[in-house]
Amino acid sequence: MSLSKSEEEILKSIKIRSDNDPNRPEFPPDKPKYPTTPTYQIKVPGFKNVWLKDESVNPTGTHKDRMAWEIIVQYRKFLEAKKMGHVNGPLPRFSIISSGNAAVALAEMFKKFNLPKVKVLVDIHMPDKILNYLKNNYCEVYQTNLSRKPFSTEEVLAMTNNENGFDITSNEALDPNTIFYDWMSYDIINKEADYVFVPFGTGSLFENICTIMRREILKVKVHDPRLEADTNKFRTMNILGATVNLSTSNAYMLYSQHLPFVHYNEQWIRFYKKFGFVGKDSGVYVVSEGSLEEAYDLAISQGVNCEHSGIAGLALLLDRKNEIPNSKKIVIVNTGKGRWLNEII
Numbered sequence: 202m203s204l205s206k207s208e209e210e211i212l213k214s215i216k217i218r219s220d221n222d223p224n225r226p227e228f229p230p231d232k233p234k235y236p237t238t239p240t241y242q243i244k245v246p247g248f249k250n251v252w253l254k255d256e257s258v259n260p261t262g263t264h265k266d267r268m269a270w271e272i273i274v275q276y277r278k279f280l281e282a283k284k285m286g287h288v289n290g291p292l293p294r295f296s297i298i299s300s301g302n303a304a305v306a307l308a309e310m311f312k313k314f315n316l317p318k319v320k321v322l323v324d325i326h327m328p329d330k331i332l333n334y335l336k337n338n339y340c341e342v343y344q345t346n347l348s349r350k351p352f353s354t355e356e357v358l359a360m361t362n363n364e365n366g367f368d369i370t371s372n373e374a375l376d377p378n379t380i381f382y383d384w385m386s387y388d389i390i391n392k393e394a395d396y397v398f399v400p401f402g403t404g405s406l407f408e409n410i411c412t413i414m415r416r417e418i419l420k421v422k423v424h425d426p427r428l429e430a431d432t433n434k435f436r437t438m439n440i441l442g443a444t445v446n447l448s449t450s451n452a453y454m455l456y457s458q459h460l461p462f463v464h465y466n467e468q469w470i471r472f473y474k475k476f477g478f479v480g481k482d483s484g485v486y487v488v489s490e491g492s493l494e495e496a497y498d499l500a501i502s503q504g505v506n507c508e509h510s511g512i513a514g515l516a517l518l519l520d521r522k523n524e525i526p527n528s529k530k531i532v533i534v535n536t537g538k539g540r541w542l543n544e545i546i
Contacts, residue, residue: 263537265306294366308339398514401442439480443517454510
């Protein structure tokens with residue numbers, strides 16, 4: 202089946218150098234490089250060896266740009282399959298539940314490649330200034346009360362008028378816990394830190410790191426070419442997710458009344474720890490509001506471009522400062538700050 206002229210142009214515009222060759226990276230699309238974002242040392246009182254993985258330099262300012270690019274890759278695969286006659290029909294539409302950053306990242310990427318607008322399901326209490334920004338910037342926006350219940354894939358698609366499309370929030374076919382942040386996860390793992398602190402919102406990044414560690418340990422001979430770390434060290438590499446349980450938190454982008462699409466639970470992480478895929482202190486922890494403020498001020502004082510949600514990992518380190526030896530190597534992941542937020546302040 203032949204493609205339309207516009208589909209041919211889209212297919213030609215999406216260039217993928219490789220899936221996993223660190224010498225031929227695929228992201229960011231304009232100037233691919235690996236590592237994509239820097240990791241540098243920061244000062245944290247009481248600790249000697251703390252490093253910051255800084256995602257704020259991504260195109261729209263957050264790690265969500267990586268997820269958006271992976272959806273572009275899926276579009277290319279669809280067009281390739283259509284050209285070969287394996288599928289037919291129009292370009293699929295994608296839906297997502299978002300509080301802002303993911304929607305903006307997808308919208309910017311879809312606009313860049315002349316793809317259909319992203320369909321975004323947001324909470325009815327979303328501030329008007331954020332709601333209007335999304336509506337005016339390549340998003341089809343739908344509202345509901347996200348706190349009343351968990352929503353299934355079918356419900357998300359129905360509420361976004363996209364029954365024949367795909368729900369990025371929960372769709373297992375895209376395998377989000379292995380592809381969305383795989384390049385980023387390998388870069389983090391390769392640092393061979395004793396402790397890695399990451400914000401935990403949807404949980405995709407946390408799960409991606411742990412899943413890749415498990416996958417590499419189970420490989421006997423052939424490892425992913427991006428892996429530089431010694432897998433024997435994974436059993437002492439603690440992956441800690443930082444989340445909040447208050448809707449009024451300054452790290453509100455990490456808050457959700459329901460996390461129906463997150464695979465994390467106590468049994469899951471116990472299994473990973475028991476078999477030595479991750480360190481014994483790995484898990485997801487609620488951070489205190491006081492430490493969130495302290496972490497934000499500390500990061501800003503050192504020139505880090507962040508928001509409370511993105512720097513929540515540092516807040517969790519401050520919460521646990523009396524439990525972690527000050528000589529341990531620590532990596533804090535700053536998931537960034539959406540540049541679009543500067544436009545609505």
